[in-house]
Amino acid sequence: MQETNLYTVTIPVMMKALRALDNILDKADEAAREKATERRPAAYFENALLQSRLVFDQFPFLQQIQVACDNAKALASRLAEVEMPKFEDSETTVAHLKARIKKTLAFLETIKEEQIIGKENLHISLPYWSGKHLTAFEYVTEQALPNFFFHVTTAYAILRHNGLKLGKSDYIGGLPLKD
Amino acid sequence: MQETNLYTVTIPVMMKALRALDNILDKADEAAREKATERRPAAYFENALLQSRLVFDQFPFLQQIQVACDNAKALASRLAEVEMPKFEDSETTVAHLKARIKKTLAFLETIKEEQIIGKENLHISLPYWSGKHLTAFEYVTEQALPNFFFHVTTAYAILRHNGLKLGKSDYIGGLPLKD
Numbered sequence: 001m002q003e004t005n006l007y008t009v010t011i012p013v014m015m016k017a018l019r020a021l022d023n024i025l026d027k028a029d030e031a032a033r034e035k036a037t038e039r040r041p042a043a044y045f046e047n048a049l050l051q052s053r054l055v056f057d058q059f060p061f062l063q064q065i066q067v068a069c070d071n072a073k074a075l076a077s078r079l080a081e082v083e084m085p086k087f088e089d090s091e092t093t094v095a096h097l098k099a100r101i102k103k104t105l106a107f108l109e110t111i112k113e114e115q116i117i118g119k120e121n122l123h124i125s126l127p128y129w130s131g132k133h134l135t136a137f138e139y140v141t142e143q144a145l146p147n148f149f150f151h152v153t154t155a156y157a158i159l160r161h162n163g164l165k166l167g168k169s170d171y172i173g174g175l176p177l178k179d
Numbered sequence: 180m181q182e183t184n185l186y187t188v189t190i191p192v193m194m195k196a197l198r199a200l201d202n203i204l205d206k207a208d209e210a211a212r213e214k215a216t217e218r219r220p221a222a223y224f225e226n227a228l229l230q231s232r233l234v235f236d237q238f239p240f241l242q243q244i245q246v247a248c249d250n251a252k253a254l255a256s257r258l259a260e261v262e263m264p265k266f267e268d269s270e271t272t273v274a275h276l277k278a279r280i281k282k283t284l285a286f287l288e289t290i291k292e293e294q295i296i297g298k299e300n301l302h303i304s305l306p307y308w309s310g311k312h313l314t315a316f317e318y319v320t321e322q323a324l325p326n327f328f329f330h331v332t333t334a335y336a337i338l339r340h341n342g343l344k345l346g347k348s349d350y351i352g353g354l355p356l357k358d
Contacts, residue, residue: 002299002300002314002316002317003299003316004183004184004185004188004299004316005183006183008316008320009183009188009320012320013320013321013324013325016321017325054233054336054339054340055339055340055342058339120181120182120183121181129356131358132356132357132358133356133357134354134355134356134357135181137181137182137183137187138181138354138355141187141188141191141192142192142195142351142354142355143351143354145192145328146192146196146328146350146351147347147351149324149325149328149329149332150328150332150335150347150350153328153329153332153333153336154332154336156329157233157332157333157336160233160234160237161233161234161340163234168326168329171325171329172321172322172325172326175313175317175321175322176313176317176321177308177311177312177313178311178312178313179310179311
């Protein structure tokens with residue numbers, strides 16, 4: 001899709017980033033297994049990574065993934081004006097987080113272009129905006145997308161900070177380069 | 180501007196984020212001054228923050244700001260097909276970095292909507308893509324914007340990791356909420 005519209009700059013962009021997060025989760029799983037010993041199984045290190053934070057008053061890795069998923073489903077459901085699926089925040093393992101990403105991707109796949117295209121002036125009101133609103137265009141460009149990338153990048157940063165072998169390409173997730 | 184096009188989803192979005200970075204730099208300056216003692220002046224702590232990294236093989240704060248500026252001017256000049264201004268990477272202080280952001284914003288302001296709108300299929304080729312290309316649409320949505328937000332978020336993360344009092348609103352930079 002090479003047309004710039006409210007669908008093409010949101011849903012496929014977030015889906016790609018969620019797939020990159022899914023791959024990053026595999027690397028977290030792998031790193032935990034590599035560290036495993038008889039006394040401390042892989043689950044011990046997996047949990048340490050999921051609970052790791054850059055600073056004590058910021059979300060840990062696990063929550064960065066949960067919130068990135070929530071940002072994506074919220075944007076999609078608000079713009080398409082469909083009910084937002086509820087996800088319990090009950091994940092405690094990499095496998096659970098991968099399942100949450102899978103559910104999020106499945107939901108994003110149900111959203112059709114025509115449900116979003118042209119909705120620039122739709123009023124979007126978040127619970128904590130005390131009755132005020134943004135237009136959908138402002139919501140996407142000033143809040144939802146920057147916020148989504150914030151959590152994806154912070155998830156990446158937490159794993160890097162823990163010494164995992166990740167590079168920018170794990171964040172970008174591949175480019176459709178052509179001759 | 181409430182129309183979704185290749186200009187509105189790039190230039191104003193990056194300008195807003197650069198202004199947020201500019202404010203974050205003020206907070207770094209303030210934090211350095213607060214820590215200053217007779218033996219160790221503010222410049223000592225300012226430099227410590229500018230050289231701070233989340234992990235040894237990732238760019239320090241100073242370079243995150245430089246690269247965010249470069250990402251923005253590169254996207255703008257490539258899409259508008261105008262010469263890319265050259266910035267020397269000679270910054271060593273917060274004031275220098277604020278000047279770099281100012282230069283970047285001044286350049287982005289020279290770019291007119293009509294220089295970018297409709298260029299979705301322009302071929303963009305980066306030096307390290309060995310002759311291959313992306314369309315401008317792919318470049319914007321899959322490489323340039325995600326990469327830009329990566330460096331803005333990492334700059335924020337480095338300061339948070341150093342204990343600076345920043346919140347999400349310092350990253351988002353204010354929302355045009357309406358009744």
